[in-house]
Amino acid sequence: MSPMEKHNHTAVTRVTEFIILGITDNPGLQVPLLGIFLIIYLVTVVGNLGMVTLTHLDSKLHTPMYFFLRHLSITDLGYSTVIGPKMMVNFVAHQNTISYHGCATQLAFFEIFIITELFILSAMAYDRYVAICKPLMYMVTMADKVCWGLVVAPYLYSTFVSLLLTVKLFTLPFCGSNVIRYFYCDCLPLMSLLCSDTHELELIILVFSGCNLLSSLLIVLVSYVFILVAIFRMSSKEGRHRAFSTCSSHLTAVVVFYGTLLFIYLQPKSSHTFDTDKMASVFYTLVIPMLNPLIYSLRNKEVKDALKRTLTRCKILT
DSSP states (O other): OOHHHHHHHHHHTOOSEEEEOOSOOOHHHHHHHHHHHHHHHHHHHHHHHHHHHHHHHOGGGOSHHHHHHHHHHHHHHHHHHHHHHHHHHHHHSSSOEEEHHHHHHHHHHHHHHHHHHHHHHHHHHHHHHHHHHOGGGHHHHTOHHHHHHHHHHHHHHHHHHHHHHHHHHHTSOBOSOOEESSSSOOHHHHHTTBOSOOHHHHHHHHHHHHHHHHHHHHHHHHHHHHHHHHHHHOSOHHHHHHHHHHHHHHHHHHHHHHHHHHHHHTSOGGGOOHHHHHHHHHIIIIIHHHHHHHHHHHTOHHHHHHHHHHHHHHHHHO
């Protein structure tokens, strides 16, 4: 095919919308799955909005730890909202379509929130390290401007990476099939629809994904190595228990989140399929945002006490 013919073919088959295959094409599962994911999403919204509100209203939760937790809830709510409602609409829609620009927008916002979450989790690990290993310097080290820097920097960085990847991907020509074998617009399924060379884009995604995941995970691991050393050096059994309890909720959230991501990225190529990725992605895009506020409320006495105080104040006002 000559360059002119290829240009004409591309122009004729230019993609204006995408068809999303979703989680399953079994009609009998559509309604039950809609019910399950609607419940999951409602719990996610209530849990994360509740955590944001509670950490803002209760003065005893105005500490660096709960400042980061508030922004973790914002990112959880953000990327689950980017994915969840559209996915649920597709369960009942006659044709599961998303516009070209809608797909680009979904991808961009999803990347912003998911990358930001990685570094907020690492900031929370650093916060626990300072609290346990350098308690006398805690209020100085974790001053307000430091906390804001540790939150604003990930938002700015993730916005830069998101725009770079999204613009780079959507300036390349899509041709032929417009069917996305996934339940939302993600880089890898979209790249399979491109009709031009994708090596440069693949390299950019590999570099940024690897650096984001490994650098944030390294901060978490190093922080917890120092935390564990400090805990084992404590002579008091009660002190060790108190120190460990302050970071147990965060450690649980980290294990669940990074464990899922590592499961996706470290699979052997022979067993790496879109179906496996879909199930793992459902877990970290929809289930984990629901679990995080439950982990931090059910396993955290301060949050439970703050909730009781807030509910008591509401009863008095009414």
